[in-house]
Every structure is written in C-alpha cells, then in structure tokens.
Amino acid sequence: MNPTQRAYLELHIAVFLWGFTAILGDLIQLSALVLVWWRVLITPISLLFLMRSFRALRSMPRHLVLQYMGIGVLVALHWLAFYGAIKLANASVSLICMATTSLFTAFLEPLLLRQRIKGYEIALGLMIIPGMALIVNNLDISMMAGFWVGLAAAFLAATFGTLNKKLVAKAHPYQITFLELGSSWIFLSLILPFVLKANPDMAFLPSRMDLILLVVLALLCTTLPYILSLRALHHLSAFASNLTINLEPVYGIILAWLLLSDNKELEPGFYWGVLIILAAVFSYPMMRKRFS
Numbered sequence: 001m002n003p004t005q006r007a008y009l010e011l012h013i014a015v016f017l018w019g020f021t022a023i024l025g026d027l028i029q030l031s032a033l034v035l036v037w038w039r040v041l042i043t044p045i046s047l048l049f050l051m052r053s054f055r056a057l058r059s060m061p062r063h064l065v066l067q068y069m070g071i072g073v074l075v076a077l078h079w080l081a082f083y084g085a086i087k088l089a090n091a092s093v094s095l096i097c098m099a100t101t102s103l104f105t106a107f108l109e110p111l112l113l114r115q116r117i118k119g120y121e122i123a124l125g126l127m128i129i130p131g132m133a134l135i136v137n138n139l140d141i142s143m144m145a146g147f148w149v150g151l152a153a154a155f156l157a158a159t160f161g162t163l164n165k166k167l168v169a170k171a172h173p174y175q176i177t178f179l180e181l182g183s184s185w186i187f188l189s190l191i192l193p194f195v196l197k198a199n200p201d202m203a204f205l206p207s208r209m210d211l212i213l214l215v216v217l218a219l220l221c222t223t224l225p226y227i228l229s230l231r232a233l234h235h236l237s238a239f240a241s242n243l244t245i246n247l248e249p250v251y252g253i254i255l256a257w258l259l260l261s262d263n264k265e266l267e268p269g270f271y272w273g274v275l276i277i278l279a280a281v282f283s284y285p286m287m288r289k290r291f292s
Contacts, residue, residue, distance in 0.1 A: 003234075003235045004235050004236070006030075006235075006236065007231070007232040007233075007235035007236050008232070008236070008244070010228040010229075010232050011180045011228065011229055011232040011236065011241060011244050012230055012244065012246075012247070013228055014223070014224070014225035014226075014228040014229045014232070015225070015244060015245050015247050015248050015251070016251055017220055017221050017225040017250045018221060018223050018225050018245070018251075018252075019095075019125045019222060019250070019251025019254075019255060020093075020216075020217075020247050020251075020252075020255065021082075021217060021221045021222075021252075021254075022082075022086055022091035022095050022254065023091060023255050023256060023259055023260065024216065024217045024221065024255065024258075025082075025083045025091070026086050026087045026090070026212050026260055027204070027213055027215075028210050028213050028214065028217070029116050029190060029207065029210055030081055030203055030206060030210060031087070031199075031202055031203070032079075032081060032083035032084040032086075032087055033065035033188065033191075033192060034192070034202065034204055034278040035082055035083055035214070036076065036079045036083060036184075036202065037128055037185065037189070037192055037221060038206060038218075039079070039186045039216045039217055039218050040076065040079075040181045040182075040184040040185040040188065041185050042214060042215060042218035042219070043177075043181045043218045043219075043222045043223050043226075044054065044177075044178050044181050044182045044185060044290075046179075046218065046219055046223045047117075047174055047177060047223060049247055053085075057175055057178070057179070059203075060175070060254050061162060063161045064170055064171070065179060067163075067167060068167065068171070068176055068179040068180050068183070069179055069180070069182075069183035069186075069276075070183075071160050071163050071164060071167075071180050071195060072179060072180035072181060072182065072183030072184045072187070073183060073184065073187045074156055074159055074160040074163070075156075075160050075180055075181065075184050076185075076187050076188050078153050078154050078156035078160065079153075080158050080188075081149050081150070081152045081153035081156060081184045082094055082098070082150070083152035084146075084149045084153075085097060085146040085147070085149040085153060087146075088143070088144075088145045088146030088149055089139075089143035089145070089146025089147060089150070089170040090143070090256070090260070091147050091252060091253075091256040091260060092249075092252070092253045092270075093135075093139065093143055093150060094146065094150045094153070095248060095249040095252040095253055095256070096135060096249045096253065096270075096273070096277065097129060097147060097150025097154050097159070097247060098133075098150065098152065098153065098154050098157065098245070098249060099154070099249050099277045100128055100132060100151060100154040100155075101154045101157045101158045101161070101196070101245060102124065102125055102126035102128065102239065102247045102280070103126070103128050103233070104125075104154060104155050104157075104158035104159075105125075105158040105161065105162060105238055106118075106121040106122050106124070106239060107122075107125075107239070108159060108161050108162045109165070109239050110120075110156050112159075112162050112163065112166065112187055113162065113165065113166055113238070118239075118291070119291070120290075120291045121239050122288040123287075124280045124287060125280075126278050127258070127276065127277075127279065127280040127283070128276070128277050130273075130276055131217055131272075131273040131274065131275070131276030131277040131280075132273060132277070133271035133273070133283070134160045134269050134270070134273030134276065135147075135269075135270050135274070137269060138267035138268070138269035138270045139267075139270065148263060151263070154277075161238050161245075162238045163249050164176070164230065164233060165233050165236075165237070168230055168233045168234060169234065173226075173230035173231050174227065176230055177223070177226050177227055177230065181222075181226070183250070188211075200271035229241065229245075249274065249277075250278065253274065264288035
C-alpha cells in the first residue's frame with residue numbers, strides 16, 4: 001500500500017467515525033455550546049495519554065503555536081454551527097450542508113495556498129449547487145435556519161481544513177490536535193459564562209447517559225479521526241480531503257434513518273439533491289486523473 005492509498009484509507013476511517021457525530025449530537029440533551037465545550041475538554045485530556053512529551057510544544061515557534069490556536073477557534077465555531085444546525089433542523093440537514101465544503105474549498109485553496117485554480121474542481125463544486133437547490137426547495141420552513149447555519153459550518157470547515165493543509169507538515173498530528181482543540185476549549189470557556197448567565201435555565205452538567213455519549217463522541221469520533229485526517233493531509237490536497245469528507249453525510253444520513261427516523265421529516269426531493277451531491281463526490285477521482 002503506497003502512502004497515498006494509506007492516506008485515503010485512514011481518511012475514510014475518519015469520515016466513517018465522523019458520520020456518528022451528528023447522531024450523537026442529536027441524542028445528547030445539551031445545547032450546542034455546552035455540548036461542544038465538553039467535547040473539546042475531553043479530547044485534549046485524552047491526548048495527554050498519547051503524547052510522550054511536551055518538549056516539542058515548548059520548542060515550537062510562538063507564531064506557529066498561535067497559528068494552530070487560531071485554527072482551533074475556527075474549529076470551535078464550526079462545531080457550534082454544526083450542532084446548532086442539528087438543533088435547529090435535524091441531523092440529516094446538518095450533514096448534507098457539510099457537502100458544500102468542497103465547493104468552498106475549491107475557491108479557498110487557491111487563495112490561501114497560492115495555487116492555480118483548477119477548473120475541474122470548480123466544476124465539481126458547482127455541481128453541488130443544483131443538489132442544494134433541491135434540498136432547499138424540499139425543506140420545511142421551520143428547518144431553514146438550520147440549513148443556513150449548516151452552510152456556515154461548511155464554510156468554516158473548508159477554511160480550517162485548507163489552513164491545516166498549509167501547516168500540517170510543521171508539527172506532529174498529536175501536537176496539532178492538542179493545540180487546536182485546546183484553544184477551542186479556551187475560546188468556548190471565555191464565552192460560556194456569559195451565555196449561561198443570559199440563559200439560567202440552560203443545562204451545563206450532563207446526565208449519566210449524556211456523559212457516556214460525550215466520551216464516545218470525544219474519543220472515537222474526535223481524537224481518533226482528527227489525528228487520522230491530519231496524517232492523511234500529508235499526502236492529499238485539501239480539496240481531495242474535503243471532497244472525501246463529503247461522504248460523511250452518506251454514513252450520517254443512513255444512521256439518521258436507522259436510529260432517528262429523520263427520513264419521516266424530509267421530502268423525496270431532498271434525497272434527489274443528496275444523489276446529485278454524491279455524484280460530484282464520486283466523479284472527483286476520474287476528473288482528477290483526466291485533467292491533472
């Protein structure tokens with residue numbers, strides 16, 4: 001197995017595990033902010049058992065540490081938007097909005113990484129638009145707020161994914177994950193008291209079942225896939241990575257059908273839109289081989 005094939009395998013494992021995040025987010029009875037706060041608290045703690053030494057962190061240039069921590073703030077905002085979309089609509093809507101990540105990446109990657117614009121990536125990204133139009137036209141008006149918040153989550157994912165591609169070779173994946181998710185926790189800790197004060201009825205402490213689900217979410221659906229995705233970025237472009245991550249809605253929506261009965265809330269046109277988006281995902285390897 002060559003490095004590229006191994007990278008795709010590791011990325012697909014990560015994407016499959018990420019497919020459970022929306023389901024767990026729907027099952028956990030906490031607000032989006034509190035849920036993400038617990039998630040990014042548990043995840044860096046788990047990394048303490050994987051990192052052999054903090055010497056590399058201490059020797060890392062300060063500007064690089066700050067860059068990773070800045071990306072961590074974007075990760076926190078992404079997860080707030082992602083789980084916010086679940087609470088405002090449902091897991092399926094939030095997941096399919098994430099498929100637009102590749103469209104945003106097609107424009108952001110040349111801009112942020114100073115690469116040439118690839119016409120076929122723009123074309124594949126634009127293929128997603130008719131699918132999204134079908135989805136919007138078949139959504140209940142009560143879910144539209146969740147849809148727009150989901151698109152914001154996709155844009156943020158494209159941004160931090162592209163920035164990670166730019167910086168991934170400058171540190172070990174454990175160190176990057178610790179810095180980014182640690183800074184996510186610090187950022188959310190700064191705003192959480194104000195939100196709790198403004199919403200005194202908002203639950204902060206998880207129930208026993210919520211705590212179990214949070215541990216599963218943090219360890220199996222965050223720490224492990226986050227590290228695997230960063231390892232994969234050493235051998236894949238940001239666009240290829242994000243387009244593969246578009247398979248997350250496939251796994252997630254199937255799980256939502258089976259576990260949450262989300263299909264009862266959605267019209268058939270929604271799923272036609274999903275099929276168009278998946279066609280763009282599976283077209284990428286052939287288009288890349290033909291035009292690269």
